Amino acid sequence: MPLKIDVKDLNLFYGDKQALFNVSLGFPEFQTTALMGPSGCGKSSLLRCLNRLNDIIPNVHIQGKVLLDKEDIYAPSLDVVELRTHVGMVFQKPNPFPHSIYENVAYGPRIHTLFKDKTELDEIVEKNLARAGLWDEVKDRLHQPATRLSGGQQQRLCIARAIAVNPEVILMDEPCSALDPIATARVEELIDELRERFTIVIVTHNLQQAARVSQQTAFFHSGHLVEAGETGALFTMPQDERTQGYITGRYG
Amino acid sequence: MTSSLKTRRRKEKWFRRMGFLSLCLALLFLGGILGKIVYTGYPAFFRTEVAAQAERPDLLNVHARYFLKENKKWITASDDVDMYYKHEVVGNLTPHQIQAIDSLKNQGQIRLVFNTGFFTHSDSREPELAGIWGGLIGSLLTLFVTFCTAFPIGIGTALYLEEFAPKNRFTNWVEANINNLAAVPSILFGLLGLVFFIHFLGLPRPSALVGGLTLGLMSLPVIVVATRAALSSVPPTLKEAALGLGATPLQVLFHHVVPMAMPGIMTGVILSLARALGETAPLLMIGMVAFIATPPSTFLDPTTVLPVQIFNWSRSSEMGFVENTSGAILVLLIVLAILNGIAIFIRKKFES
Ligand SMILES: Nc1ncnc2c1ncn2[C@@H]1O[C@H](COP(=O)(O)OP(=O)(O)O)[C@@H](O)[C@H]1O
Numbered sequence: 001m002p003l004k005i006d007v008k009d010l011n012l013f014y015g016d017k018q019a020l021f022n023v024s025l026g027f028p029e030f031q032t033t034a035l036m037g038p039s040g041c042g043k044s045s046l047l048r049c050l051n052r053l054n055d056i057i058p059n060v061h062i063q064g065k066v067l068l069d070k071e072d073i074y075a076p077s078l079d080v081v082e083l084r085t086h087v088g089m090v091f092q093k094p095n096p097f098p099h100s101i102y103e104n105v106a107y108g109p110r111i112h113t114l115f116k117d118k119t120e121l122d123e124i125v126e127k128n129l130a131r132a133g134l135w136d137e138v139k140d141r142l143h144q145p146a147t148r149l150s151g152g153q154q155q156r157l158c159i160a161r162a163i164a165v166n167p168e169v170i171l172m173d174e175p176c177s178a179l180d181p182i183a184t185a186r187v188e189e190l191i192d193e194l195r196e197r198f199t200i201v202i203v204t205h206n207l208q209q210a211a212r213v214s215q216q217t218a219f220f221h222s223g224h225l226v227e228a229g230e231t232g233a234l235f236t237m238p239q240d241e242r243t244q245g246y247i248t249g250r251y252g
Numbered sequence: 253m254t255s256s257l258k259t260r261r262r263k264e265k266w267f268r269r270m271g272f273l274s275l276c277l278a279l280l281f282l283g284g285i286l287g288k289i290v291y292t293g294y295p296a297f298f299r300t301e302v303a304a305q306a307e308r309p310d311l312l313n314v315h316a317r318y319f320l321k322e323n324k325k326w327i328t329a330s331d332d333v334d335m336y337y338k339h340e341v342v343g344n345l346t347p348h349q350i351q352a353i354d355s356l357k358n359q360g361q362i363r364l365v366f367n368t369g370f371f372t373h374s375d376s377r378e379p380e381l382a383g384i385w386g387g388l389i390g391s392l393l394t395l396f397v398t399f400c401t402a403f404p405i406g407i408g409t410a411l412y413l414e415e416f417a418p419k420n421r422f423t424n425w426v427e428a429n430i431n432n433l434a435a436v437p438s439i440l441f442g443l444l445g446l447v448f449f450i451h452f453l454g455l456p457r458p459s460a461l462v463g464g465l466t467l468g469l470m471s472l473p474v475i476v477v478a479t480r481a482a483l484s485s486v487p488p489t490l491k492e493a494a495l496g497l498g499a500t501p502l503q504v505l506f507h508h509v510v511p512m513a514m515p516g517i518m519t520g521v522i523l524s525l526a527r528a529l530g531e532t533a534p535l536l537m538i539g540m541v542a543f544i545a546t547p548p549s550t551f552l553d554p555t556t557v558l559p560v561q562i563f564n565w566s567r568s569s570e571m572g573f574v575e576n577t578s579g580a581i582l583v584l585l586i587v588l589a590i591l592n593g594i595a596i597f598i599r600k601k602f603e604s
């Protein structure tokens with residue numbers, strides 16, 4: 001598998017405080033990579049480096065390289081807005097816009113004018129809601145406020161919204177942590193389906209979840225990448241005792 | 253354990269009682285003030301009229317004769333008669349005049365009607381002719397100037413400070429000062445207006461333009477603070493969602509942040525305009541105290557505003573003006589209540 005994203009010697013600082021130390025990690029194309037580790041170890045920080053969402057935080061400063069299709073996304077010539085159309089994101093808490101279900105999915109295509117006319121936009125909305133497994137549940141109430149959906153439906157709507165701009169990579173920051181077990185199962189299934197077309201990076205605290213949805217897992221501890229490898233192998237034969245401790249539940 | 257629980261309960265009870273008591277006290281004062289104003293002010297909405305008849309109808313044109321014979325011609329009575337008829341206050345009336353009024357009353361030749369002139373006339377030296385029209389128009393023009401200056405500048409400042417300004421010592425200093433300005437006594441803004449708009453720029457003294465600009469200065473910090481509060485209450489997760497989809501910062505601002513903050517912004521703007529509408533002190537400071545008997549037709553004409561007119565009337569000792577003062581206060585209160593009602597309506601409507 002070729003690497004879709006390649007992180008090389010990444011150091012990240014919030015002001016004087018260093019949050020990531022020399023992280024080097026490759027993300028294979030059309031695979032799901034799980035980022036794991038105790039709270040505050042820098043998983044979200046790394047994730048937000050991949051679509052440069054850290055740029056909006058004042059005083060953040062970054063050393064090292066992040067290559068997307070062999071191109072440095074921190075190169076001065078790169079257009080951040082365009083980068084984010086290639087690298088979509090789903091957040092921890094479902095955050096639909098306070099508009100209709102339809103408008104949520106249509107927003108991305110609208111700002112990037114990905115359609116010629118209303119019929120084509122309708123098609124885009126339907127296709128992406130269907131891909132997110134939400135079409136049948138919402139097709140009769142597309143123009144109702146998205147905030148009236150359940151938490152799990154909102155999260156799938158956010159996924160539909162993210163994939164509607166045809167990204168190549170989807171970043172997910174603990175996408176199920178605010179959902180009940182049934183909604184979680186639904187989203188996990190979806191992630192597994194999406195892998196055919198997208199490269200996925202998911203932050204999770206849940207070992208079973210990582211085992212179910214990911215092919216590769218990277219384990220972090222206080223800003224350092226401890227180890228990374230094929231998910232099954234990492235869980236059954238962790239090389240580092242910190243990984244072992246986390247997996248056996250000694251801390252978390 | 254149980255005893256401490258008891259004292260805690262007792263304390264809570266005591267606290268609740270004190271709260272209830274202070275609420276009652278506040279309501280009592282409010283009711284007292286409102287009651288007094290309504291009681292003194294509502295007769296101002298009525299006017300005494302006397303039926304007039306011609307001494308020699310035979311000398312008149314046939315139409316006029318017919319008119320005067322068949323229909324009485326009702327004419328506004330003097331303020332002394334008005335006061336006597338409404339409140340039995342003798343005032344400057346001679347016993348002979350009082351007798352005449354009493355006999356008119358018995359013949360049904362004197363009556364009370366709704367005082368439309370109170371709303372359609374401008375100020376006058378005669379209380380029975382004085383109205384609030386000039387003050388209302390003046391307030392409208394002044395408020396328009398205030399809105400046109402304070403709204404765009406205030407929103408622009410707030411947007412810049414909240415969304416674009418780098419967080420450094422200078423912007424912190426500016427922010428702190430704006431917060432302090434919002435609490436500065438309004439009369440100081442009058443002083444600033446006097447020095448800057450009148451002495452420095454040489455704008456015409458009691459005009460709606462100068463009044464509006466001065467009130468604009470006063471409203472500006474309040475609008476900035478309210479707008480920033482509204483902007484910062486937009487959840488950052490929504491901004492991130494839009495940014496994550498590839499929206500530019502400007503698109504995020506105008507597609508998501510501003511629309512979501514709009515109810516809060518509008519509430520702040522309306523409330524600050526309501527405050528400007530009721531403001532007197534800074535306008536007195538810039539010399540808007542003149543007696544003005546014609547409503548302004550441009551922003552540069554000599555202008556008076558409702559609260560200043562109330563202030564002027566309240567300094568008059570004539571009974572008619574005492575009544576008018578309370579009547580005008582009632583009108584001002586109603587306008588303010590409507591503005592506040594609109595603000596509450598907007599907030600409620602967008603909250604859901
Ligand atoms: N905006 C920020 N400013 C300063 N420090 C931050 C910020 N975001 C995260 N951090 C710090 O960086 C470290 C890593 O945080 P994060 O990436 O959110 O961890 P995780 O997602 O693994 O729980 C933590 O110590 C956290 O306190």
Ligand SMILES: [Mg+2]
Pocket residue numbers: 043044045173
């Ligand atoms: Mg996190």
